Structure formats: C-alpha cells, structure tokens
Amino acid sequence: MRAWLLLAALASSAHAQDATYAVRLLSPETALKAAQAALKSCRDRGFQAAVAVVDRMGVVQVLLRDRFAGPHTPDMATAKAYTAASFRTNTTELAEASQAGRPASGIRHRPGVAAVGGGMMIEAGGSLLGAIGVSGAPGGREDDACAAAGIAAIREDIEL
Secondary structure (H helix, E strand, C coil), rough: HHHHHHHHEEEEEEEEHHHHCCCCCHHHHHHHHHHHHHHHHHHCCCCCECCCCCCCCEEEEEEECCCCCCCCCCHHHHHHHHHHHHHCCCHHHHHHHHCCCCCCHHHHHHHCCCCCCCEEEEEEECCEEEEEEEEECCCCCHHHHHHHHHHHHHHHHHHC
C-alpha cells in the first residue's frame, strides 16, 4: 500500500512540473544598462534616437528618448523591440522575409509590427530574454548597430 502512495506522490509531482515552467527575465537595471549603451552608441555616431527594451513577452521595461530625437521615435523603437520579441526574429531579417509577395508578407499588416531594421532579440543560454529597439538613426543598419551596442554592454551580465 505504501508503494502505491509513493507512486501517486511521484506522479503528482511530475504532473505539477509539466504544468509549469521557469523563465529568465531581464532585471530593470539590466534593461536600463542596455538602453543607455544603445543611446550612447547612437550619440557617438551623431544620431538622436529613442531606445526601447521589452521583456520576452514584448512589454516595455525601459524607454529612453534623446532630447532631439523625432516625436515618432519612441513609438517606433517600441514597435521594433516588440516585433523582435514577438516574432523571435531580428527585424532586419523580418523585413526581408515579409516583403510583398512572400508567404510572411501579411505580418506587416499586424498592429504594432515594425518590419524594418533596428529591433534585435536579447538572448542568452538559448533563451529569449527580451528585445531592444532603436529608432532615429538614418536607416535600419545604423539602428541595428546601436541596438547591438546595447546588447554587447550586457552580454557578460546575462550569460549563464
């Protein structure tokens, strides 16, 4: 009889483990560090930009706007970060994959999606931790460079 109770307890424990899972999230301090480094990278290149860092679900953790960045840049940076996190794809790659006539072209019509360069996933240990979006540099390639600088600034902090 005791063996049956032990098996029932083990089965219950295994079932509970299957019903939940653990995730890693960026701390607000780490998200801020990435945003500040990306903003500094843009400034050093002569660009006024906005930077958004979102968690793995696409919810904004940090939003910074440089003093002369355009009024559209906070929304665009947020959309780029959200898009990278939501589709688990850097937005430069998504921009190419969602061109008119391609199977993924409908993605561009979803609310809040920005299929242009400047949104990059923040990953570590095989897990998506969040994403960073930059808007304000003169083109997606330059926005990507600033975003990459933000990720580089926290790389040691987030690696397992």
